[in-house]
Amino acid sequence: MKNRIWELDAFRGLCVLGMVAVHLIFDLVVLYRLIPVELPAAFNFIQLWGGVLFLVISGISATLGSRSIRRGLIVLGCGATVFIVTLSMYLLGLADKGMIIWFGVLQCLGVCMLLWAGFKKLPTWLLAVLGVGMIAAGLYLRSVILVDVPWLVWLGFLYPGFVSADYFPLLPHLGFFLLGAVLGRTVYGKKVSLLPGVNVKNPLIRFLTGCGKLSLPIYMLHQPVITGIVWLIAILAR
Numbered sequence: 001m002k003n004r005i006w007e008l009d010a011f012r013g014l015c016v017l018g019m020v021a022v023h024l025i026f027d028l029v030v031l032y033r034l035i036p037v038e039l040p041a042a043f044n045f046i047q048l049w050g051g052v053l054f055l056v057i058s059g060i061s062a063t064l065g066s067r068s069i070r071r072g073l074i075v076l077g078c079g080a081t082v083f084i085v086t087l088s089m090y091l092l093g094l095a096d097k098g099m100i101i102w103f104g105v106l107q108c109l110g111v112c113m114l115l116w117a118g119f120k121k122l123p124t125w126l127l128a129v130l131g132v133g134m135i136a137a138g139l140y141l142r143s144v145i146l147v148d149v150p151w152l153v154w155l156g157f158l159y160p161g162f163v164s165a166d167y168f169p170l171l172p173h174l175g176f177f178l179l180g181a182v183l184g185r186t187v188y189g190k191k192v193s194l195l196p197g198v199n200v201k202n203p204l205i206r207f208l209t210g211c212g213k214l215s216l217p218i219y220m221l222h223q224p225v226i227t228g229i230v231w232l233i234a235i236l237a238r
Contacts, residue, residue: 005064005193006200006209012057013211018050019105020222026165027230031095034234051105051168052176054215058109059116059180064191068116076110078220083107086165097163103154104166106219111154111170112177119178124185131178138172 025043028035062068082101089095101107119127141156148159156171187194198205211218 004209004213005188005191006198006205007193007195008057008061009209009212010205011053011208011212012215013208013213015050015054015057016211016215016218017208018046019219020226022047022050023223024226024230027227031099031227032230032234034230034237047166052173054105055109055112055168055173055176056180056183058112059177059182060184060188061180062113062116062120062177063181063184064188068113068120072110072113072116074110075106075113075216078216079104079106079108079110081220099165100163101166102162102164103169104164105168107154108168108170108173109177112174115174116177116181119181124182127178127185128182131175131182134170134175134178135172136175138169138175141169141171 022043025039029037029039079101082104086095086100090097090100119130122130138156141158145158145160147157149157150159150162153159153162153164153167154169156169200206200209
């Protein structure tokens with residue numbers, strides 16, 4: 001986007017900060033068990049709906065900019081890196097199988113961006129219908145195990161024993177991305193901020209928008225940094 005819309009960057013920043021908080025809590029409570037408590041109820045809420053909001057914002061942004069294929073390949077490459085790292089941790093005995101990220105938010109987002117090159121040719125009403133349909137199908141698939149075919153998990157078909165530290169299948173999440181695109185074409189049809197009177201120099205807003213602009217680097221770097229710090233604390237606490 002040539003003229004960035006501050007509230008989209010701010011919400012994107014809020015989402016990535018939510019993911020940082022989720023991973024910090026996970027490392028403290030589950031991975032190293034430094035805090036002997038159950039995961040708080042807000043954990044799953046932020047993990048799931050923070051990612052959904054991120055996909056909606058990405059769908060809006062897809063209608064405001066260009067180079068969706070290039071960006072999709074970059075994000076998908078980052079997602080593949082996360083998969084390789086988590087798989088390696090499991091194979092080396094540093095984590096259990098549940099730590100592997102088979103199809104997380106980055107893989108999902110990258111594929112959505114690549115698919116947008118074809119979906120953007122469709123009329124807005126059809127995007128809305130497809131989005132709602134995909135969300136409904138995905139919510140149904142969450143409640144059942146239909147097939148024993150592991151290579152379909154990316155789409156949303158679960159198999160017995162499947163576990164993943166981060167799981168965002170295309171159904172329903174491509175639907176949220178498409179609904180974001182619908183909002184981009186309608187609510188943000190003029191490609192300008194809906195809140196132009198807000199003081200964007202406010203320190204909090206500047207911080208959130210700054211995080212939003214750097215959301216991918218923050219997402220890629222925060223986990224090894226957090227894990228390293230928590231691991232060091234665990235060693236010193238023994």
